[in-house]
Amino acid sequence: MGDLLRAAGFSLQGMAKRRAGSQVPDRDAQFQHINTTVEQFLADGSPVVSVDAKKKEPIGDFARAGRTCRPKKRPITAPDHDFTFADTPVAIPYGVYDLGQDVGWVNVAARQARRSRQPLTDPEWDTPGHASQLEASTEITVERHAATR
Template sequence: MAVVAIPDDVLAVLDRKFAAVLPHLDERRRRLYLASEADALGHGGIAAVARLAEVSESTIARGCDELASGAPVLGRVRRPGGGRRSAAERDPGLVPALEALIEPREVGDPVSPLRWTTASLRDLARELAAADHPVSAPVVGKLLHSMGFSLQGMAKTRAGSQVPDRDAQFRNINATVERFLAQRLPVVSVDAKKKEPIGDFARAGRTYRPKGAPITAPDHDFTDPDTPIAIPYGVYDLGRDTGWVNVGTDRNTAAFAVESLRRWWNEQGHLDYPGATRLLITADSGGANSADSHLFKKDLASFADECALSVTVMHFPPGTQCRCLTTELSSPAV
C-alpha cells in the first residue's frame, strides 16, 4: 500500500493549532476535533494527527466513528456512569461507619432536616481510616452534606419550664403600671447594661474621618485588675418616655443600683413629678436589683425614707425580661 505524504507546511499548521487548542478541550471534544482534522487530511490523516497530537490512532478512529454515526451532543465529557466512582460506591461500609461515629456525638432533634455534629471533619476522617475506611476530610464533608448535615452555630431556642401563673403575673404588673400612669405617678424600669473597660480599647460603631485615617486601637484588648470598668445603669421613665443613665466605675452592687435611682430622683425625677408621693419600679429578677437581694431592699427603704416616697417594686418572673417597655407595658417578652 502506498504511503500518502502530507506536506510539511500542513503538518506545521496542524502542530500550531493543536498546541493552541487542545489544552482547552475536554476528553470527548479533543477526540472529535482530532477526528475532524484527520478526516480533512484524507488517507493517512489518522496516523499523522495521532503522531502530532501524541494520542493513539484508536482514539482518533473512535472519534471518526462517532462523527460518521452522527453522535448526539451529550453536554458532558463522559457517558452516564463513566468516570471515577464515589467513595461511598467504592466502599459500601463507609456511610454506615460514618453514621455510627456521628450518632453518639449528634446534637439536636434527630428527625430535623438539618442536623449538626460536634466532631470535626479531620477527626471523623481519622477515625474512619482507623476502622479500615480510608477517606479524606473533604470527602467526609461531602458525605455529611448528602446525609443532611450542615455547619450551624448553637441557637438558644429551648424555653425553660412554663409556670401556669406567668401570664397572670405579667397582667398584674401591666395593670399596676396602668393604674400608676393614670394617676400621673412616676413609673420607671431599671436595669444594668453591658460593662465596658475604660481606656484605649476597640469599640463598635463608626465615625466620620478622613479617608484612610481611622481611629486606631490595639489589635487585642487586655485588661488587668486595675482597669476601670464602666457600668451603665439605666432608669427608663415610662410615663415621659425618657431615659436616664448613671455610669459607675466600681461594681454592680445593690448600693450602686439604689444610688442610681437616688440620683435620678434628685436630678430629674422630682422635677418631672413635683409633689409625687409614690414611685413604681419594674425590674428583672437578677443582678444587683434582684428580688431576693436583702441589701437592695434595705438600701431602697433608706432611699424611700430620704425622699418621702412610698416605693413599690415589681419584679418580672425569673428567666424573663422586658424587651420593649411601652407606656402601656403591653408587650413584656418571655
C-alpha cells in the same frame, strides 16, 4: 487536616442560637400582673419609673464593635488583645423613663475599682424627674437588665 475535615463533611461554623429555653408556666400571668399594677399606679397619679441597665463596657484603649467614617486607609487603632484587669475602669450605661410624665434620661456610671460606683455626669443626674416625685406616697419601678459580662 482542614482538607480531611472538609472531605468528611465538616466546616467552620459559628454558634447558632436556636434552642429555646423552657417556658415558665405562669410567664404571661407575671407580665399581666405587672401591667395591671402599672396601669393602677398611673391612674392614681403615682410615679411609674422604668430603669433599663445596659452591658458594662471597659473604659480605655479597647476595640469596639461598629464602624466610624474616617479618611481612607486611616482606621482608629487598638491593641490586638483586650485584656482587662480588676482595676480597669468600667462604664455602666443605664436609662430612666418616667411613664406618667413621658420623660426619660440616660446616665453613665463608672466603676474605677470593684467597690466604687460614681456617675460620670453631674451629681444632680436625677434632677429631671426627682422634683416631680417628691410628693408621691407610692412609686413602682420596673427594671430591665441586659446581659453582663
